[in-house]
Structure formats: structure tokens, C-alpha cells
Amino acid sequence: MKDSIILPEKEFSVHEECGIIGISSVTKQNLAQDIYYGLFALQHRGQESAGIAVSYEKTKIAYYKNMGLVHEVFGEEELKLLPSGQTAIGHVRYSTTGSSNVVNAQPVVFYGRYGRMALAHNGNIVNADAIKERMIKAGHIFQSSIDSEVVAALMNHYAAESILTGIRKACEDILGAFAFVILAEGILYAVRDSRGMKPLIMGTKDGMTVFASESCALDAIDAKIVRDVLPGEIIKVNPDGTTESCFLNNICKKACIFEYVYLARSDSVIDNVSVYDARYQCGKLLAELHKIDADIVAGVPDSALVCARGYSDTSGIPYVDALSKNRYVGRSFIQPSQAMRESSVKIKLNAFRSNIIGKRLILIDDSIVRGTTSKKIIKLLRQNGVKEVHMLVASPIIKFPCYFGVDMQTKEQLIGGFRDETAICADIGADSLHYIPLELLKSACQCKNNNYCVACFDGNYPYDLADIHCGYNIFE
Numbered sequence: 232m233k234d235s236i237i238l239p240e241k242e243f244s245v246h247e248e249c250g251i252i253g254i255s256s257v258t259k260q261n262l263a264q265d266i267y268y269g270l271f272a273l274q275h276r277g278q279e280s281a282g283i284a285v286s287y288e289k290t291k292i293a294y295y296k297n298m299g300l301v302h303e304v305f306g307e308e309e310l311k312l313l314p315s316g317q318t319a320i321g322h323v324r325y326s327t328t329g330s331s332n333v334v335n336a337q338p339v340v341f342y343g344r345y346g347r348m349a350l351a352h353n354g355n356i357v358n359a360d361a362i363k364e365r366m367i368k369a370g371h372i373f374q375s376s377i378d379s380e381v382v383a384a385l386m387n388h389y390a391a392e393s394i395l396t397g398i399r400k401a402c403e404d405i406l407g408a409f410a411f412v413i414l415a416e417g418i419l420y421a422v423r424d425s426r427g428m429k430p431l432i433m434g435t436k437d438g439m440t441v442f443a444s445e446s447c448a449l450d451a452i453d454a455k456i457v458r459d460v461l462p463g464e465i466i467k468v469n470p471d472g473t474t475e476s477c478f479l480n481n482i483c484k485k486a487c488i489f490e491y492v493y494l495a496r497s498d499s500v501i502d503n504v505s506v507y508d509a510r511y512q513c514g515k516l517l518a519e520l521h522k523i524d525a526d527i528v529a530g531v532p533d534s535a536l537v538c539a540r541g542y543s544d545t546s547g548i549p550y551v552d553a554l555s556k557n558r559y560v561g562r563s564f565i566q567p568s569q570a571m572r573e574s575s576v577k578i579k580l581n582a583f584r585s586n587i588i589g590k591r592l593i594l595i596d597d598s599i600v601r602g603t604t605s606k607k608i609i610k611l612l613r614q615n616g617v618k619e620v621h622m623l624v625a626s627p628i629i630k631f632p633c634y635f636g637v638d639m640q641t642k643e644q645l646i647g648g649f650r651d652e653t654a655i656c657a658d659i660g661a662d663s664l665h666y667i668p669l670e671l672l673k674s675a676c677q678c679k680n681n682n683y684c685v686a687c688f689d690g691n692y693p694y695d696l697a698d699i700h701c702g703y704n705i706f707e
């Protein structure tokens with residue numbers, strides 16, 4: 232078919248590992264419903280599995296989790312099975328560690344020193360393998376291949392004095408990016424790693440305290456933003472709705488800048504910076520830096536559309552829709568393995584031929600990871616009559632792997648791992664190619680005191696590389 236291309240799902244984009252949400256209410260109520268709507272808003276962060284755990288008595292937790300999208304996993308019946316309670320957590324998953332099966336779905340629910348506990352995790356623990364080996368030698372057993380189970384076991388191991396001590400000590404031992412919501416003894420805890428790499432925001436609604444990976448989940452359930460959980464902060468929500476905080480050691484903020492580039496929804500606000508504004512500003516800055524003689528501007532859906540608007544408004548070059556993305560991503564699209572990536576699991580992208588035929592197009596994308604998608608998109612646009620394609624990218628060249636839960640794990644996977652702008656341009660078949668400089672991306676995201684991780688662009692990781700490599704990726 233001339234007007235469309237088929238892309239293997241994983242080529243279409245990079246993926247975030249997970250989305251999490253937790254609620255504590257001063258009254259017993261049907262929290263599963265709110266968690267469900269929150270997870271729905273976080274679906275872009277993970278499409279492999281979904282789960283909800285509800286604490287309904289001090290030491291009892293009911294839960295349901297399965298493979299699939301939120302609406303596939305939870306129908307009315309499943310939601311009705313979950314009892315009313317005062318605390319609940321939920322999770323959507325995309326795996327970058329651990330295989331894709333229901334054993335690895337979250338929340339992780341286990342029996343510990345204080346009865347049943349549950350944990351939902353976003354991020355990647357880089358030294359989990361070393362800790363796991365140590366614990367197995369000490370007599371612990373594990374049933375899944377996910378790092379989150381190691382964290383749960385470690386929390387329980389350290390919890391002789393109190394659950395809070397267990398959480399704090401475990402979080403001091405683990406290295407990497409993490410945001411947790413935890414249920415224990417009917418109490419909700421929320422934790423953000425000492426670098427604040429993964430987002431976690433707190434909200435409130437009618438006697439409920441809510442934590443979620445992104446503010447769009449708070450909006451979905453009409454909760455008001457209170458504030459972001461701070462890097463290294465552990466928040467305990469008491470049954471009367473009051474909160475207590477304590478902090479981990481060695482706090483040094485390095486939030487993942489890729490949240491603004493691609494991962495988060497444009498309508499979210501992270502650490503008081505609007506994702507929409509950051510993306511729009513990137514478009515503006517690109518327009519000021521690269522004045523290109525062209526007829527139209529378009530963005531690759533979805534996250535680059537805002538950048539394209541920023542470019543168009545600043546340059547005066549008309550904005551058009553050049554590409555249409557098929558928004559249906561079903562259950563069969565969610566396998567992350569290389570074998571699945573190269574198999575027949577596909578999604579479709581269409582071109583708006585009448586908008587682009589005979590035109591010189593400025594095409595803006597948020598990032599180029601493997602390059603295969605850009606190549607196919609440019610080919611598609613040419614097949615549909617575009618005269619020139621000048622590509623602009625709203626992030627710098629991705630040269631280094633991410634070890635923190637974003638699915639670009641080796642330099643070899645990256646088109647920019649060993650190539651410069653000119654070589655990448657030739658490879659993807661564009662008429663010209665320019666990336667936004669790192670300093671401009673940082674300014675668009677209101678960077679202060681180097682408070683962002685930008686390691687995939689400059690190789691400066693927020694942890695010592697030797698520590699990262701000592702424990703990375705043994706779970707398969």
C-alpha cells in the first residue's frame with residue numbers, strides 16, 4: 232500500500248519501564264476504581280501488564296494483575312472483586328529487565344514480617360543482581376526475574392525494627408533509578424531515589440493522598456497537585472491523612488531529561504516544569520537556530536507535535552499534519568524481545584499525501600534512537616510526493632546507553648552510538664539533519680545547577696560506571 236508503512240512496534244519508539252500510582256484515604260472506599268482511572272492515564276508508560284493491590288485489613292491485601300492493557304486486564308468484574316479499603320496501589324509495566332510474563336507483572340505482593348506487603352516500582356535497579364546473589368546465598372528464594380522482587384525481599388530483610396527502617400535501609404543499598412509505592416500494615420509509603428531520576432508527584436482529593444508517576448494521572452481522578460516527592464524522600468501517609476517524611480543519604484538531583492523529550496505525556500508537569508512548555512520551547516529554539524528554506528513544518532506523532540508547533544509559530548512556516556499514527560496498540564503488540572521486534576508484530580503509520588505533495592517539509596522528531604523509524608518515515612513521505620525532507624531533532628544525538636529503565640541499553644543499538652550528524656543524515660535519507668544542542672535542551676527544561684541526568688547524550692552518568700556495571704542485567 233503506497234500511503235502507509237508497517238513498523239515493528241519497538242522500532243516506533245523507545246519505552247519507559249513503568250507507571251505507578253498509590254492512594255491512601257481517611258475513609259474506607261472503593262479505591263480500585265480511582266487506581267484504574269489513574270493507570271489508564273499512565274498507560275503510555277507501559278502496555279505489557281497492569282495490576283492493582285488493595286489493602287483491606289491491617290495485614291491483608293487483595294490484588295489482581297495480568298498481561299495486557301489496563302482496559303483488557305480490568306473489566307467491571309475484576310474491579311468488583313477488589314474490596315474497599317483505605318490504601319491501594321497500581322502499576323502498568325513495560326519490561327526492560329525481567330521477561331514479559333505474568334509472574335513479572337506488578338504490584339509485587341508477598342508475605343513479610345508484617346503480614347502481606349505490596350510494592351509497585353518504576354525504574355531500574357542496577358545492582359539488583361549482586362544483591363539477589365547475596366540473598367540467595369543467605370537462604371532467600373525468589374519467584375520472578377524482576378528487580379522489584381529483590382527490593383521487596385531486601386525491605387523485609389531490614390524491617391526487624393520497623394517497616395520504615397526496612398524501606399530506608401533497602402533504598403540505601405540499591406543503586407539506580409526508582410520510584411516506589413508500597414503497602415504495608417495498611418499504610419501507604421512513597422519513595423523517590425536519591426537522584427530523583429524517576430518522577431513521582433503527590434496530590435490530594437476528598438481526604439485522599441495520591442502519588443503517581445505523572446500529574447496526568449492526578450488530573451484523571453480530579454486530584455489536585457500538592458507537590459513532587461523530593462529526591463531521596465520517603466513519605467509515610469498515616470491513616471488520618473497526615474504525612475511524615477524522612478530522607479535517604481547522598482542526595483544529588485539528576486532527574487531524567489528524557490521524560491521531557493519523549494517519555495511523559497505533554498499534559499504532565501514534572502518537578503514544576505510543564506512538559507508541554509519544554510517541548511514547545513525546544514521547537515522555538517530550533518527555529519531560532521536553524522532557519523530552513525521550506526514550505527511546511529510537521530511533527531512525528533505524538534511527542535514531537537508540540538515542538539513542531541513551537542517551530543512553526545517562531546519561524547512563520549505553516550504547521551501541517553504530515554503523519555497519522557494508528558492509536559490502537561493491542562495486546563499482541565507488547566512483547567519487547569528482539570525476536571518479537573523482528574517478527575510480524577506491526578503497527579501502521581500513514582501519510583497525509585494531500586498535505587505534503589510537492590512540498591519542502593521540515594520534519595521534527597523528539598529523538599532518533601535506532602534510526603530505523605526515521606528511515607522508514609522519510610521513505611514513506613517521499614513515496615507520498617514530498618519534495619524535500621529537512622529533519623530537526625528536539626534532543627541531541629543519543630550516543631550512550633541508558634541503564635535506568637529506558638529501553639536503549641547498548642551503544643550498538645543506537646544510530647548515534649558511532650556516527651555524527653552527517654553520517655546519520657545519509658543513513659536515514661534526509662535532505663538535511665540538525666539536532667538541538669544539549670545546552671538548549673537543558674534551558675528549555677529549565678535546568679538549574681545541572682539537576683538533570685543527560686547521560687545518554689554526554690556519557691556523564693549520575694552514578695559511577697563501575698558500580699553500574701557490577702550488577703547490570705543478569706536477570707534474563
Ligand code: SF4
Pocket residue numbers: 428486487488489490632633634635637684685686687688
Ligand atoms: S541516560 Fe538518558 S534516558 Fe537514561 S535516565 Fe539518563 S537522561 Fe534518562
